[in-house]
Structure formats: structure tokens, C-alpha cells
Amino acid sequence: MKNLRNKIAVSQILSEIILLGIAIVSISIIYTQVLAVPGPQDTANVTIIGKMEDGHPVFDLQRGESLERDTKIYITIAGGYNKSIYTFDQLFIQNALGNNLWNIGEQIILPTENVTGYGGPQVEGTIIDTKTNAIVFWGVLQEGIITRHKGGIWHFDEPYWRINITDEVKDSSGNLNHGIAKNNAIIINHTTQPFNTIHNNSGFFNVLRDAYVRVPSSWSLNISKTITVEAWMKPQLLPPIIDIVDLEEKFGYTPYIAHASGDCYAIVSEDQSKRGTLQTVRISTDGNITSLNTTNFGDAKTSIALRPTIIKMTEKMFLIAYNSRYQNSNELYVHLRTYNISTNGSIEYTGNELALQDYASSTPNRPSLQKITGDIYAIAYWIPSQGGILKTLNISSYGQFNASSIKMM
Structure with a gap:
């Protein structure tokens, strides 16, 4: 009679070892997955109202937590013409706050250039709580033009100009600085007068009739730094003028x-x-x-x-x-x-x-x-x-x- 007891014993030990290994691997996988998931993050719970007042961005903290001094305020003007970052370390913001915190009821006014009025740019504001790396405010403070430059481009190549009609003289820069033809300012046709034009039509301004184009003032024409002016002109022979004097600023x-x-x-x-x-x-x-x-x-x-x-x-x-x-x-x-x-x-x-x-x-x-x-x-x-x-x-x-x-x- 054969004794198989030792073989059976070996088989049971191997089974237990395999089961133990499976259990350890399963627990390790579950442990790794559970610990790999980040826990809940702290986020600033605030209500901020942004608006434009007297041409400047204004922000009111109306509800929620106080914001720390490392909070950053981003202002984007005209979609990229000007991007500025403001922090609570700046003196004008420190003077607006009671301490180093931005508390409920306190208002921040940013000293940007005046961007309101005719032809004003779009203004966007973003506020980031650096502590939680979270955006606590974003909004369009003012609708307006989007541009990367100031100024205007007037080709004076319209088919014709009607006198005293708004937006008759077109600005090709995209800044909407369209003009008004005044006092018999007219268009010269390139086909009929090729020697008085270059490529297309041209504007003709008779100085004896005080002809000019009036362009309303706008944000994109308020240029405070360097300015470049380029124009093509062909002076015409006019009768001799002895003298001209301004009779009155708004005379006429x-x-x-x-x-x-x-x-x-x-x-x-x-x-x-x-x-x-x-x-x-x-x-x-x-x-x-x-x-x-x-x-x-x-x-x-x-x-x-x-x-x-x-x-x-x-x-x-x-x-x-x-x-x-x-x-x-x-x-x-x-x-x-x-x-x-x-x-x-x-x-x-x-x-x-x-x-x-x-x-x-x-x-x-x-x-x-x-x-x-x-x-x-x-x-x-x-x-x-x-x-x-x-x-x-x-x-x-x-x-x-x-x-x-x-x-x-």
C-alpha cells in the first residue's frame, strides 16, 4: 500500500502561498489607487462684482472669504493691446484696503488709462487666488473694439463722399475711426483723373473752401507716446492767397x-x-x-x-x-x-x-x-x-x- 500523504501536504502549502500572494497584490493595488486620488482642495468662496467707473476697472468684494495679499488681478485691454497684472503689494491697492487682506465691502480701483467713450476698447478682468490657484473672478467689464494697435488708416478711396454724413470716410485699421467729409471735400476718381491719384481714388481738399475730414475723438486716437504719420499728397496750383486769419474758434x-x-x-x-x-x-x-x-x-x-x-x-x-x-x-x-x-x-x-x-x-x-x-x-x-x-x-x-x-x- 502506497502512502500519498506527503504529496497532498505539499499541494496544500502551495495553494495557501498562492492565495496569500493574490491577497497581497490585490490589497496593494487597492491601496495604491485609493491613495493616488487627491483629497478635497481648498477653494476661495467669494462673490466679486467688476465694472467700469469713470474709465477705470473697479472691483467690489461683496461676499465670502477675505483674499490674501498674493491675489493677482489681470486686466486685458482691447483683446491684447495691453495686458497688466496688479497685486496687493502696490501702494494704491494697499491704501484702498484696511490691512493686507481684501475684506468684504472693500473696493479696488485700478489706475488704467481712461478707456470709456466713443470707440472704446473691450476690457476684461481676471482675479486669481494664488493660494488655491483658482480663478475667483472673470468677466468682460466693457464691450468694445479688439485691436493690437492705436491709430487709424484712411485710404480716401471710397467711390464718393457725401458731405456731413457720419462714417462716410472709412477707417481701414479696424478701430472704427470713421470720418465725416466737411466743406466740399470730395473724391477724385482714378479712372477719370489718373494723374491726380496713385492706385485707386483719392480725396481732394480745397483749402479755399476749408475742406477737411473730421474724425471724432476716440480711445484709439489718444496716442500719448510716439506717433507715425504717413500720407501721399499731390499739391494743386491754387490762386494766390494774400492772408488767412482765424476769425473765431467756432466762427463761420x-x-x-x-x-x-x-x-x-x-x-x-x-x-x-x-x-x-x-x-x-x-x-x-x-x-x-x-x-x-x-x-x-x-x-x-x-x-x-x-x-x-x-x-x-x-x-x-x-x-x-x-x-x-x-x-x-x-x-x-x-x-x-x-x-x-x-x-x-x-x-x-x-x-x-x-x-x-x-x-x-x-x-x-x-x-x-x-x-x-x-x-x-x-x-x-x-x-x-x-x-x-x-x-x-x-x-x-x-x-x-x-x-x-x-x-x-
């Missing part, structure tokens, strides 16, 4: 000129604010012009002064007529004023004014003045409801009006 609407004395002349007009402007200039016999004195009448906040005209009454007394409101009315009435203008161009208002209140109009129409004889003057004007009106009145040599003397046809 419906001007009217009258001789004062000697080489002194008086000019009335309305400025951009709809005020009346009376200015004296000296024009020498060789054509040179010198500006002397300027005064205004009418106030755009309460009244307006439209379509003024002027005549000489005596050696130094002048009569001005214009359209303006009277008291609280929105209708236009003809107003008369008298001024003293000396031989050296000085201007003095006499304090005398008369409003012809019988007929009103919503349409301004320049009055016409004529001295008849002595102190008698005639004034003619037009209103839609009555047509042409002719009146006479008495005005003393001192510039005083006699309202009772008015006669009308």
Missing part, C-alpha cells in the same frame, strides 16, 4: 460783414453753440488781416441767436438783427441790438435790445436792414405764415429803440 455759421471805419470791419455770425458772435478785424490795403476783438450775445441754455446781420448807423453805432427765442417761447422772433464799435475795433454793447413780438416762426430767416434817413430804419424778413414783412422804426443815434414808432406794410 451764416457770417455777415460790414465796414466799420478805416481798415476796421465788423463781422456777425452764429457759433457752434448757437450764440451770436460779433467780431472786429483789420484788413490792410495790401490784404493782410488782423483779428481785433470779439463778443458774444445770446446764451444757448436759454436762447439762441440765428442768422444775424449788421449795418452801420453812425460813425460808431451799429445795428444788429437776428432770430431768437423770446422769454419762455420756443418760437423764433426777430431781435434788434445796438453796439458801439470804435475805430480801433473795440466793442461796447449799449444795453438796448428790442424783440418784435407780433409774428413768430419756427424757421429762422435772416432779416435785412436798411437805413432810410436820420433815425429811421427799415427791416424786412419772412415767416411761413405771413410771407414777407416790412417794418420801419425809429432808432436814436445813441442806439435807443422807439417801439411806438414801428410801422408795417
Whole structure:
């Protein structure tokens, strides 16, 4: 009889060893996988409101935890034109915070350039809590243009320009600095005038008509560092000009000129604010012009002064007529004023004014003045409801009006 006991014993030991190895390997795998998974991370739980105020990024910490001094604020302007990083170590931020922490209720204002207004850039803000390496705020603070450069490119190659039409002169830079053609600025066609152009059409500006292109001010034209200007020009032969002088900063609407004395002349007009402007200039016999004195009448906040005209009454007394409101009315009435203008161009208002209140109009129409004889003057004007009106009145040599003397046809 054979004894198989030893063989069976060996088989049991091997089985136990194999099972033990499997158990150890399984536990090791599970242990490794469990420990390899990172535990929960600390994240800053905050509510931050970002906005633009007076052209600058502003951030308010409204709720949650305080943020540490290593917090970073990123500002991106125009999608890449300017990228800035701000930290709490900067003095202007330290002054805004009560301590080295950004606490609830505290506000941070960043001193960037003013980026609001027409043609402003897009502004983005990002705030990172460095302690947890987490973004606690991101947002677009202002919608706007996206660019990597300031300035504008005007080719002046449009098919044509319409005068005083917004965005008629195109900016090809992408910064939306489109212009407005003013005072008979026109396009020259390359096909019909090839010698006055290079490749395509060109803009033509007649200096005698003060032709120009007006481009509204914008952020991308506010260049504070170096600037490069490049242009192609072909000067034209123009009639000789003896002299040019700026009569008034915003002079030029419906001007009217009258001789004062000697080489002194008086000019009335309305400025951009709809005020009346009376200015004296000296024009020498060789054509040179010198500006002397300027005064205004009418106030755009309460009244307006439209379509003024002027005549000489005596050696130094002048009569001005214009359209303006009277008291609280929105209708236009003809107003008369008298001024003293000396031989050296000085201007003095006499304090005398008369409003012809019988007929009103919503349409301004320049009055016409004529001295008849002595102190008698005639004034003619037009209103839609009555047509042409002719009146006479008495005005003393001192510039005083006699309202009772008015006669009308």
C-alpha cells in the first residue's frame, strides 16, 4: 500500500502561498489607487462684482472669504493691446484696503488709462487666488473694439463722399475711426483723373473752401507716446492767397460783414453753440488781416441767436438783427441790438435790445436792414405764415429803440 500523504501536504502549502500572494497584490493595488486620488482642495468662496467707473476697472468684494495679499488681478485691454497684472503689494491697492487682506465691502480701483467713450476698447478682468490657484473672478467689464494697435488708416478711396454724413470716410485699421467729409471735400476718381491719384481714388481738399475730414475723438486716437504719420499728397496750383486769419474758434455759421471805419470791419455770425458772435478785424490795403476783438450775445441754455446781420448807423453805432427765442417761447422772433464799435475795433454793447413780438416762426430767416434817413430804419424778413414783412422804426443815434414808432406794410 502506497502512502500519498506527503504529496497532498505539499499541494496544500502551495495553494495557501498562492492565495496569500493574490491577497497581497490585490490589497496593494487597492491601496495604491485609493491613495493616488487627491483629497478635497481648498477653494476661495467669494462673490466679486467688476465694472467700469469713470474709465477705470473697479472691483467690489461683496461676499465670502477675505483674499490674501498674493491675489493677482489681470486686466486685458482691447483683446491684447495691453495686458497688466496688479497685486496687493502696490501702494494704491494697499491704501484702498484696511490691512493686507481684501475684506468684504472693500473696493479696488485700478489706475488704467481712461478707456470709456466713443470707440472704446473691450476690457476684461481676471482675479486669481494664488493660494488655491483658482480663478475667483472673470468677466468682460466693457464691450468694445479688439485691436493690437492705436491709430487709424484712411485710404480716401471710397467711390464718393457725401458731405456731413457720419462714417462716410472709412477707417481701414479696424478701430472704427470713421470720418465725416466737411466743406466740399470730395473724391477724385482714378479712372477719370489718373494723374491726380496713385492706385485707386483719392480725396481732394480745397483749402479755399476749408475742406477737411473730421474724425471724432476716440480711445484709439489718444496716442500719448510716439506717433507715425504717413500720407501721399499731390499739391494743386491754387490762386494766390494774400492772408488767412482765424476769425473765431467756432466762427463761420451764416457770417455777415460790414465796414466799420478805416481798415476796421465788423463781422456777425452764429457759433457752434448757437450764440451770436460779433467780431472786429483789420484788413490792410495790401490784404493782410488782423483779428481785433470779439463778443458774444445770446446764451444757448436759454436762447439762441440765428442768422444775424449788421449795418452801420453812425460813425460808431451799429445795428444788429437776428432770430431768437423770446422769454419762455420756443418760437423764433426777430431781435434788434445796438453796439458801439470804435475805430480801433473795440466793442461796447449799449444795453438796448428790442424783440418784435407780433409774428413768430419756427424757421429762422435772416432779416435785412436798411437805413432810410436820420433815425429811421427799415427791416424786412419772412415767416411761413405771413410771407414777407416790412417794418420801419425809429432808432436814436445813441442806439435807443422807439417801439411806438414801428410801422408795417
